[in-house]
Amino acid sequence: MLLSNLFLPLTKDLPTDAKIKSHQLMLRTGMIKQSAAGIYSWLPLGFKIMKKIESIVREEQNKIGAQEMLMPTIQSADIWKESGRYNDYGEEMLRIKDRQGREMLYGPTNEELITEIFRSSIKSYKSLPQLLYHIQWKFRDEIRPRFGIMRCREFYMKDAYSFDIDDEKAKHSYNKMFYAYLKTFNRLELQAIPMAADTGPIGGDLSHEFIILAETGESNIFTDKNIFDIKLNSYNFSKDSLEKMRSDFSSFYSATDEKFNKDEFEKKIKKENQIKAKGIEVGHIFYFGEKYSKPLNCLVDHPEGKKVAVKMGSYGIGVSRLIGAIIEAKFIDDVMKWPRSVSPFDLVIIPSINKNNDENSKKALKIYQELKENKIDVLLDDVNENISAKFKKHDLLGIPYQIIIGSKSEDDKFEFKEVGKIATMLSLKEIKQKLKK
Amino acid sequence: MLLSNLFLPLTKDLPTDAKIKSHQLMLRTGMIKQSAAGIYSWLPLGFKIMKKIESIVREEQNKIGAQEMLMPTIQSADIWKESGRYNDYGEEMLRIKDRQGREMLYGPTNEELITEIFRSSIKSYKSLPQLLYHIQWKFRDEIRPRFGIMRCREFYMKDAYSFDIDDEKAKHSYNKMFYAYLKTFNRLELQAIPMAADTGPIGGDLSHEFIILAETGESNIFTDKNIFDIKLNSYNFSKDSLEKMRSDFSSFYSATDEKFNKDEFEKKIKKENQIKAKGIEVGHIFYFGEKYSKPLNCLVDHPEGKKVAVKMGSYGIGVSRLIGAIIEAKFIDDVMKWPRSVSPFDLVIIPSINKNNDENSKKALKIYQELKENKIDVLLDDVNENISAKFKKHDLLGIPYQIIIGSKSEDDKFEFKEVGKIATMLSLKEIKQKLKK
Numbered sequence: 001m002l003l004s005n006l007f008l009p010l011t012k013d014l015p016t017d018a019k020i021k022s023h024q025l026m027l028r029t030g031m032i033k034q035s036a037a038g039i040y041s042w043l044p045l046g047f048k049i050m051k052k053i054e055s056i057v058r059e060e061q062n063k064i065g066a067q068e069m070l071m072p073t074i075q076s077a078d079i080w081k082e083s084g085r086y087n088d089y090g091e092e093m094l095r096i097k098d099r100q101g102r103e104m105l106y107g108p109t110n111e112e113l114i115t116e117i118f119r120s121s122i123k124s125y126k127s128l129p130q131l132l133y134h135i136q137w138k139f140r141d142e143i144r145p146r147f148g149i150m151r152c153r154e155f156y157m158k159d160a161y162s163f164d165i166d167d168e169k170a171k172h173s174y175n176k177m178f179y180a181y182l183k184t185f186n187r188l189e190l191q192a193i194p195m196a197a198d199t200g201p202i203g204g205d206l207s208h209e210f211i212i213l214a215e216t217g218e219s220n221i222f223t224d225k226n227i228f229d230i231k232l233n234s235y236n237f238s239k240d241s242l243e244k245m246r247s248d249f250s251s252f253y254s255a256t257d258e259k260f261n262k263d264e265f266e267k268k269i270k271k272e273n274q275i276k277a278k279g280i281e282v283g284h285i286f287y288f289g290e291k292y293s294k295p296l297n298c299l300v301d302h303p304e305g306k307k308v309a310v311k312m313g314s315y316g317i318g319v320s321r322l323i324g325a326i327i328e329a330k331f332i333d334d335v336m337k338w339p340r341s342v343s344p345f346d347l348v349i350i351p352s353i354n355k356n357n358d359e360n361s362k363k364a365l366k367i368y369q370e371l372k373e374n375k376i377d378v379l380l381d382d383v384n385e386n387i388s389a390k391f392k393k394h395d396l397l398g399i400p401y402q403i404i405i406g407s408k409s410e411d412d413k414f415e416f417k418e419v420g421k422i423a424t425m426l427s428l429k430e431i432k433q434k435l436k437k
Numbered sequence: 438m439l440l441s442n443l444f445l446p447l448t449k450d451l452p453t454d455a456k457i458k459s460h461q462l463m464l465r466t467g468m469i470k471q472s473a474a475g476i477y478s479w480l481p482l483g484f485k486i487m488k489k490i491e492s493i494v495r496e497e498q499n500k501i502g503a504q505e506m507l508m509p510t511i512q513s514a515d516i517w518k519e520s521g522r523y524n525d526y527g528e529e530m531l532r533i534k535d536r537q538g539r540e541m542l543y544g545p546t547n548e549e550l551i552t553e554i555f556r557s558s559i560k561s562y563k564s565l566p567q568l569l570y571h572i573q574w575k576f577r578d579e580i581r582p583r584f585g586i587m588r589c590r591e592f593y594m595k596d597a598y599s600f601d602i603d604d605e606k607a608k609h610s611y612n613k614m615f616y617a618y619l620k621t622f623n624r625l626e627l628q629a630i631p632m633a634a635d636t637g638p639i640g641g642d643l644s645h646e647f648i649i650l651a652e653t654g655e656s657n658i659f660t661d662k663n664i665f666d667i668k669l670n671s672y673n674f675s676k677d678s679l680e681k682m683r684s685d686f687s688s689f690y691s692a693t694d695e696k697f698n699k700d701e702f703e704k705k706i707k708k709e710n711q712i713k714a715k716g717i718e719v720g721h722i723f724y725f726g727e728k729y730s731k732p733l734n735c736l737v738d739h740p741e742g743k744k745v746a747v748k749m750g751s752y753g754i755g756v757s758r759l760i761g762a763i764i765e766a767k768f769i770d771d772v773m774k775w776p777r778s779v780s781p782f783d784l785v786i787i788p789s790i791n792k793n794n795d796e797n798s799k800k801a802l803k804i805y806q807e808l809k810e811n812k813i814d815v816l817l818d819d820v821n822e823n824i825s826a827k828f829k830k831h832d833l834l835g836i837p838y839q840i841i842i843g844s845k846s847e848d849d850k851f852e853f854k855e856v857g858k859i860a861t862m863l864s865l866k867e868i869k870q871k872l873k874k
Contacts, residue, residue: 005502006504007504007506007558007567007569009557009558009559030558033554033557033558035508035509035512035513035550035553035554036509036511036512036513036539036541037537037539039509039511039512039513040509041506041507041508041509041550041554042506042507042508043506043554043558044504044505044506044569047505047506047507048505050507065442067443067444067481068481068484068485069444069478069479069480069481069484070478070479070484070487071472071478071479072472072476072477072478072574072591073510073574073591074473074476074531074543074576074590074591075472075473075476076472076473076476091536092536094511094533094535094536096531096533096543098531098578099528099529099531099578099580100474102473102474104473106511106533113472113478116472117470117472117478117480120446120470121444121446121467121470121480122446130444132444132481137509137510137574139511141535141536143536153511153535154509154510154511
């Protein structure tokens with residue numbers, strides 16, 4: 001794509017409430033635009049990154065056999081009254097009356113609705129286990145939306161729900177999702193730590209948060225650096241192997257402020273392995289058994305003949321939030337570098353444009369076309385501005401690879417730079433090979 | 438995928454209000470489930486079809502250079518007050534008060550919001566033309582939602598917006614979109630007729646509806662059968678060629694009840710070419726110039742120095758509605774056949790399962806695995822029920838190709854059937870070739 005065609009409203013004027021890196025960067029690079037308090041539009045650059053993250057989340061859900069579906073944003077209040085959460089949820093729930101005066105709401109989460117779908121569809125243990133998920137907009141009417149898309153009101157979330165006949169099988173579903181989450185964050189080049197967590201308004205007795213390290217994180221985390229050496233690939237999908245995986249992670253001390261115990265931390269971890277850092281929550285999983293299936297009367301036939309309430313868990317990843325989390329983790333000293341898997345473009349070509357000589361522009365256009373033919377998603381910065389301004393701009397845009405076309409370019413070698421590394425002179429063939437990896 | 442794993446709640450009990458074919462079929466095959474009046478969940482089968490339609494819509498938008506973005510579902514009432522539509526829109530607009538008492542609404546369309554984004558981003562004719570689109574949930578609080586997802590309240594829509602410096606250029610944008618729409622419907626194997634239309638609450642003076650032929654359509658249409666002989670591929674993207682395309686379509690008489698003029702119809706079309714049929718609207722495009730840019734003060738610098746209101750158009754396709762439209766057009770005599778481009782699976786394997794002999798099941802599993810390795814998205818009906826019940830079920834599911842494994846199967850030849858055609862005996866290699874086409 002030609003940069004001059006991209007709808008990319010760059011801005012230098014930041015609102016005073018843009019206090020954290022991700023909020024600032026997303027506004028400066030025209031990824032988002034606020035349309036109301038805590039409500040944003042996603043402009044083409046931000047949208048493209050979000051779609052790539054969404055695809056990775058989806059692929060990892062599909063790999064563990066979860067099936068995608070889609071529940072609506074607007075729900076009837078009735079099922080929330082059945083579960084008892086209609087009154088409990090508080091003012092964060094956006095309550096709506098339709099033209100007929102019916103009580104509706106904008107779903108902040110979907111335990112009730114999925115339970116209602118399940119109870120009218122599945123009657124027997126023979127159809128279990130089931131893992132269903134959707135990726136849909138949610139709304140939580142935060143009293144003070146802030147930090148851009150990190151704590152906004154309308155946000156994009158993947159939520160999955162598991163249905164099993166007994167606790168043991170339900171924990172296997174939980175472990176599969178635990179695995180899928182770690183795989184997802186790995187592919188986003190995020191170091192995520194699973195931490196035993198409180199269950200809050202979702203309920204239940206088993207729960208983990210997934211926290212990534214980021215200097216500007218909202219919570220303090222305390223853990224053992226050996227936790228990062230656990231190799232996900234060493235586990236398979238058998239029940240025992242996944243159980244071992246979860247227990248291996250649990251064997252290392254890790255806690256956020258809430259659960260932090262200084263004595264335990266000091267005692268369990270050698271000084272040199274202690275990590276005290278800041279973190280951001282990017283996922284949260286819950287096993288809550290019959291908490292919703294019982295009040296909603298979601299029963300299935302048990303092999304032994306009786307009917308039992310199905311055992312459920314729920315599993316959330318904030319897809320829109322992950323964009324902010326990646327920025328918080330990767331935007332360092334005013335230079336952004338997107339993980340390749342979610343970068344808005346594979347490569348940017350930055351020609352130094354000279355009014356009296358269009359040689360660089362021509363050369364840039366030629367290799368742009370050749371790379372495009374090789375299915376490389378390339379951005380050509382054809383904007384007429386001086387090269388140092390361009391470099392500053394691309395420091396923010398964060399495309400991980402650059403070809404710089406200026407005085408150093410030779411006939412068949414180009415200055416190729418990976419953000420954060422030293423530039424080298426490479427032929428187009430070598431560049432293509434590098435990008436194919 | 439194994440059918441026994443698919444979350445597919447088939448049902449025979451239809452609610453009395455399921456009066457049209459698409460509504461009935463979608464409920465019977467577990468594609469959707471109603472969660473409130475006019476609000477549906479999309480279960481895995483329906484979801485998969487919708488995603489394929491969405492991809493085709495997206496690809497054709499991208500091909501004409503439209504850029505994807507995403508606006509939120511919840512909007513502030515303020516911009517609707519600026520345009521004057523907050524009062525005009527009536528009760529179909531779902532109005533909401535948030536916890537702070539601010540007036541919000543669930544967007545029924547996005548002219549105001551996109552204009553607001555544009556006016557704060559683009560200042561000069563040099564950045565024009567722009568074509569922006571998004572695919573997002575909309576809400577219209579219909580007084581009597583009916584016909585399943587054909588006239589529901591929460592629906593999925595692609596809406597695009599064009600921005601140009603003058604009328605002439607704006608009409609070129611309009612023609613590009615006109616072309617993209619016809620291309621989109623072609624790929625869905627729908628015969629769509631563009632018809633000059635009234636502009637209704639969107640406004641403006643140039644507008645076309647795209648209507649597909651379907652027996653159960655809600656409007657009567659009158660046209661000339663020669664209109665179907667226009668070859669889209671004979672036009673290119675130049676201004677003149679696209680202008681000619683639109684005028685070629687306009688040269689044939691076509692009208693819905695509203696605009697129907699019997700005398701003109703009889704006079705303009707030879708008897709043998711007259712088509713009187715039922716139709717369903719699947720798309721609607723509008724050119725309305727300054728209708729929103731003027732009240733919202735969306736100005737750009739003109740080459741001649743002054744500031745002018747940008748010229749805008751808007752372009753809608755009901756993505757969720759298209760699924761219903763395809764069913765209405767293709768579901769004939771209780772047999773459904775999905776267009777290949779949107780079919781939930783490429784092929785279904787239907788073994789006749791015998792309790793005392795698992796030969797068919799084994800054979801089915803073997804070719805299932807081989808086809809999967811060849812990246813063919815195949816469904817294996819491993820459910821234990823008699824073969825005639827299976828055939829009836831697959832008549833409804835509508836996967837266009839079947840391999841039937843029963844008494845007729847030979848060692849290396851299989852009964853291969855395209856829905857609506859005679860079965861033939863083919864080797865797996867021949868089947869693969871057929872599906873690759």
